[in-house]
Amino acid sequence: MSTNEQMKNPILTVENVSKSFTKKYAKIPAVDGVNLSVAAGEVLGLVGESGSGKSTLARLITGMIKPDTGKIIMDGKNINDIKNKKSKAMLSNIQMVFQDAYSSFDGRMKIGDSIGEFLDNHYKMSREMKREKTIELLDKVGLSPEHANRIPGQLSGGQCQRAAIARAISTNPKILVCDEATSALDVSVQAQIMELLERLRQDLDIGFLFISHDLPLVNCFAHRMAVMYEGKILETGTPEKIINDPKFEYTQKLVSAGRY
Amino acid sequence: MNPKKQVLAVKDLSVEYRQKVLRQISFEVYKGEILGLVGESGSGKSSLIRAVTGLLNEGGKVTEGEVLFHGTEILGLQKDKLRSIRGNEIATVFQNPAGFLNPTRKIRKHFIETVRSHEKTSKIDACSRALSIFEKLDLKDGKRILDSYPFELSGGMNQRVAIALSMVLEPDLLLADEPTSALDLTIQDQVIDEFLRLRDVLGTAIVIVTHNMGVVAKAADRVGVVYDGEIVEIGDANKILKDPLHPYTIGLMDSVPTYKNKKIKSIPLKNDDVKRPVEGCRFAPRCTYASERCFKEKQILRKNQEDHYCRCMRVEEINVNK
Numbered sequence: 001m002s003t004n005e006q007m008k009n010p011i012l013t014v015e016n017v018s019k020s021f022t023k024k025y026a027k028i029p030a031v032d033g034v035n036l037s038v039a040a041g042e043v044l045g046l047v048g049e050s051g052s053g054k055s056t057l058a059r060l061i062t063g064m065i066k067p068d069t070g071k072i073i074m075d076g077k078n079i080n081d082i083k084n085k086k087s088k089a090m091l092s093n094i095q096m097v098f099q100d101a102y103s104s105f106d107g108r109m110k111i112g113d114s115i116g117e118f119l120d121n122h123y124k125m126s127r128e129m130k131r132e133k134t135i136e137l138l139d140k141v142g143l144s145p146e147h148a149n150r151i152p153g154q155l156s157g158g159q160c161q162r163a164a165i166a167r168a169i170s171t172n173p174k175i176l177v178c179d180e181a182t183s184a185l186d187v188s189v190q191a192q193i194m195e196l197l198e199r200l201r202q203d204l205d206i207g208f209l210f211i212s213h214d215l216p217l218v219n220c221f222a223h224r225m226a227v228m229y230e231g232k233i234l235e236t237g238t239p240e241k242i243i244n245d246p247k248f249e250y251t252q253k254l255v256s257a258g259r260y
Numbered sequence: 261m262n263p264k265k266q267v268l269a270v271k272d273l274s275v276e277y278r279q280k281v282l283r284q285i286s287f288e289v290y291k292g293e294i295l296g297l298v299g300e301s302g303s304g305k306s307s308l309i310r311a312v313t314g315l316l317n318e319g320g321k322v323t324e325g326e327v328l329f330h331g332t333e334i335l336g337l338q339k340d341k342l343r344s345i346r347g348n349e350i351a352t353v354f355q356n357p358a359g360f361l362n363p364t365r366k367i368r369k370h371f372i373e374t375v376r377s378h379e380k381t382s383k384i385d386a387c388s389r390a391l392s393i394f395e396k397l398d399l400k401d402g403k404r405i406l407d408s409y410p411f412e413l414s415g416g417m418n419q420r421v422a423i424a425l426s427m428v429l430e431p432d433l434l435l436a437d438e439p440t441s442a443l444d445l446t447i448q449d450q451v452i453d454e455f456l457r458l459r460d461v462l463g464t465a466i467v468i469v470t471h472n473m474g475v476v477a478k479a480a481d482r483v484g485v486v487y488d489g490e491i492v493e494i495g496d497a498n499k500i501l502k503d504p505l506h507p508y509t510i511g512l513m514d515s516v517p518t519y520k521n522k523k524i525k526s527i528p529l530k531n532d533d534v535k536r537p538v539e540g541c542r543f544a545p546r547c548t549y550a551s552e553r554c555f556k557e558k559q560i561l562r563k564n565q566e567d568h569y570c571r572c573m574r575v576e577e578i579n580v581n582k
Contacts, residue, residue, distance in 0.1 A: 191515035191526035257449040260477040
């Protein structure tokens with residue numbers, strides 16, 4: 001399976017990207033010369049401890065911040081070129097799901113309106129079409145139309161994360177970046193969300209950058225895995241290879257911490 | 261008679277907010293033993309810890325049952341008596357250490373305040389006790405930690421400091437509410453080691469409330485599985501983790517990702533059409549094995565084998581088919 005997947009052309013390529021932040025006159029490299037690629041329908045798991053630069057990388061890829069050096073190429077175009085940056089198509093190709101679903105929504109806005117506003121940003125739609133599209137999206141993630149009338153506080157953690165996923169897939173993205181998308185959830189709810197993501201991957205052929213510190217979880221979902229440490233990618237490979245034969249001390253520690 | 265010394269016994273404890281959150285919970289913890297309580301959010305795990313320490317939130321009250329600490333009832337105790345037990349003999353650790361420590365005070369002050377609020381002793385003595393507990397917990401560079409502010413330490417270090425702080429008075433019982441949930445996998449490991457060391461060095465009885473099966477597998481001697489305010493399965497950790505009996509526990513184990521279990525399965529969602537039974541098994545609406553009888557008859561916690569109890573009337577049938 002995975003050899004077949006690797007044959008495909010990558011949709012997203014990260015080429016030698018670096019980003020550092022300045023703190024009290026000292027430059028702290030957060031992401032340091034990272035190379036990655038994700039193909040359609042492929043899941044790349046990114047593991048590493050907090051502070052290793054995983055989330056900074058996610059923000060670079062989604063275009064929220066600019067890299068100091070290097071290129072992020074989406075569908076053959078550099079996302080940070082001015083002319084590409086302004087095109088909505090560029091933005092809609094890559095979407096993100098965050099750890100804390102509640103705070104990724106406006107707490108005083110109904111879920112339906114939040115998704116509607118999102119659709120407004122990307123498409124020209126009549127109110128009626130928007131309503132239909134919202135219901136269709138909610139249905140795709142296993143929520144009922146009635147949930148559109150609720151505010152985030154009236155949803156459970158799992159339901160709210162489902163709504164966030166519905167919003168993320170509303171623009172038919174080619175890449176979905178999940179930043180610790182399930183780490184705030186219970187194991188049984190986590191399993192539901194993982195089943196949902198797997199189904200979406202198969203149905204919509206979305207490529208995933210799945211960021212997590214939970215190695216066993218990444219092992220379940222990812223085709224390839226990258227281990228990040230202090231801003232650098234230590235090693236990449238299939239989850240089996242990394243778990244059975246970790247090359248670096250940090251990876252060994254991570255693997256043994258996840259074993260039970 | 262059990263040769264081990266009983267530290268905490270909870271008998272038929274029920275707690276109500278507007279709804280019932282705990283229904284007749286009973287369990288015991290012995291000296292030098294770690295009990296892991298697992299269950300999903302909303303199952304009442306945290307209310308249990310709060311009820312035991314008399315820290316229930318506004319509106320919560322204990323409607324029946326008793327909590328015995330070293331054989332004496334502590335639920336009806338006066339506030340100041342309870343306060344002297346809390347911290348001194350029963351300690352608690354919470355999920356978020358940064359919220360537990362005061363960001364404007366150095367770690368040193370936290371220790372001085374904690375020790376001196378329970379014992380008449382000098383500041384110097386309080387610090388030396390802090391250092392000795394650091395040593396027992398294998399926290400290196402104790403002097404530097406004492407002179408740091410919480411924000412100067414990492415999240416994992418903060419949590420270990422919080423554990424050291426709750427252990428400085430050497431309580432007999434430590435209650436930990438999701439102590440590792442906010443931490444990375446590798447840091448989780450360190451914190452679990454801390455608990456194991458406490459148990460081995462000081463013989464502390466520990467109750468760890470968590471939804472993380474990995475923590476339970478690594479730390480707990482005994483496990484209690486909580487579903488909707490009831491203990492559905494309790495007993496020896498190895499037995500429950502290797503051979504779960506209750507359908508909920510089986511489902512829970514299937515949803516835990518491990519290196520071996522790559523196909524995680526979720527427990528079916530609550531079926532809203534089925535009206536929730538008041539009399540019968542509380543898990544029945546989500547249970548794949550549920551029969552008519554399950555909805556109607558009250559389930560009791562029955563002994564299945566030595567130190568393995570399960571609250572399911574059909575446990576024998578189900579586990580033959582497995």
